[in-house]
Amino acid sequence: MAFLEISGITKHFGQGAGAAVDDFSLSVERGEFISFLGPSGCGKTTTLRVVAGFEQANAGSVHINGAEVSSVPANRRNVGMVFQAYALFPNMTVAENVGFGLRVAGQPAALMQARVAEMLELIRLPDYGRRYPHQLSGGQQQRVALARALAVQPQLLLLDEPLSALDAKIRIELRSEIRRIQQELKLTTIYVTHDQEEALSLSDRIVVMNLGRIEQVGTPFEIYNYPRTAFTASFVGHLNLLPVQVTDAATGACTFEGTALASSQPAPNKQAGSARLAIRPEELVLGGAGANRLSGRVLSVNFLGNVVRVRVRVGAVELSVDMFNERKLVLPAVDAQVVLSFPAHACWLMD
């Protein structure tokens, strides 16, 4: 059995309401960093709260380190939790906040002080022990909340959208801090987020969720490059979809408005007929020598810094093309006729 074993969790709030979480099962190995990724209302936070013990599941079980915890109250699970709203105790100093769990556990004062100092060192705020939460910035407060959760040496760390309330720059900084600390302590971690960039950059594995169900579980590389469902494909990263007619289901050959296109994978339902051909913007090339070629008219050119995004109208659809910025890049003119190409292995058919 894996270190954290979630099996068949189902949760609905009130009768008649649809399931917030529907038959969720997942095995997490010790030391793994798992992200639950999905839009709001997809059940990711509810699942996390079931693991933490703040919600009772209607069905299913949770095993932590071999022990079934469904009937164990939240305060006996030894699970650290970090909240979006920081939730530092406003009446206590930073040191008192970090030491709270140890005080509850009845640890001797000397040990507590040493541990608090160690934790403040870990989050790189060693001199902030005597301050009150309201004297800290949002990013600092969240670091303290992280230290508070880690001080009791939890067997599991749960983070519920911990960076959502912070500025973009702090977010990226704290993101790598969280990863560093998690690696340092080899702590089994579940991280809930709706931000695909966070999930992709932090996780060992990502659980993509929608409408209470798991859409796909995989490494960031797998999730991004080989999305198995239409939802995963469109939620993680940007996706172009071409309505096509499948001509040969076995080889994945199809036509788009009369132009023959090749994909390297067979059609998912093994049948000819209408389907959608998916391709990432960064795998489309302006000009180029890919096997598949489409011609269209440039609608707009957006300079985004490291990337230039070009919108091109091809027949009835608009496609996004991303190009890496470089100084010698020649940007296409709006209304110019261009040819787009992409290799067969870059695209795949979806229902």
Add this chain to the structure above:
Amino acid sequence: MTKSRFNPWTWLWVTVATLYFFVPLWGTFDFSLRMKRGAITFLAYQKVFADPKFLQSFRYSATMGVITVIVSIMLFVPTTYWIHLKLPRLRPVVELLTLLPFIIPVIVLVFGLIRTFSRPPFRMTQTEFTTDILITAGYVILSMPFMFRAVDVGMRAIDVRTLTEAAQSLGAGWLRVLLSVILPNLRVAILSGSLITFATVVGELILADFLVRPALGPYMVVVGGGKAYEPAALGILSFGLTWICLGIIQLVSRGDVRLQPIGR
């Protein structure tokens, strides 16, 4: 902004309001000083303090006030906490319930109490002690709107649910959460609720009168019926007491922001 500073209407209304509030107060104060013909003396105040019944009734009312405050805190803090945490949908209902003392006259309350609890099997009006229990219960109900509201507002100012969950995930049980996390962050709210409750009890007349307890309210009525200057002095005294209460709230809540911030 600069325009409003020179607006004469502002000053007119401020002046009218000030006169409206302070002229009667000044009049009462002035009157209370004129017990001795042709001289300004504090004789009326001396007489008030010299009457042992004043001190007795004040001591009784103050004691009942303190007991009522303690009972109210023990009743309303956990209840409000539970409603915020587990039954947020019940909040409007409870809010309405706590408003009932404003709607139902005290006289109805006291007759209800007497009719129900002076008969068998309760017979609570037969001894002073059980009558005091009855009157405390009545005071708790009378001060319910103030206490509930104060605690409720205090709880809305902090994120009760998330703070509770944070403490729980760190191993704290219910009692620990309530005592170490929730209560300290409600200090100002509880204090202001307590002082208003205390003031309500000290000034209360009807309950004590009908249950025949030696409280300050009935005493003031008796004095007011038979004398001229002492009631004025008593009025000024009770006014002063209320102001001191409000001053303490102001002082503590301001000190709180500086010394023990609660994130406002």
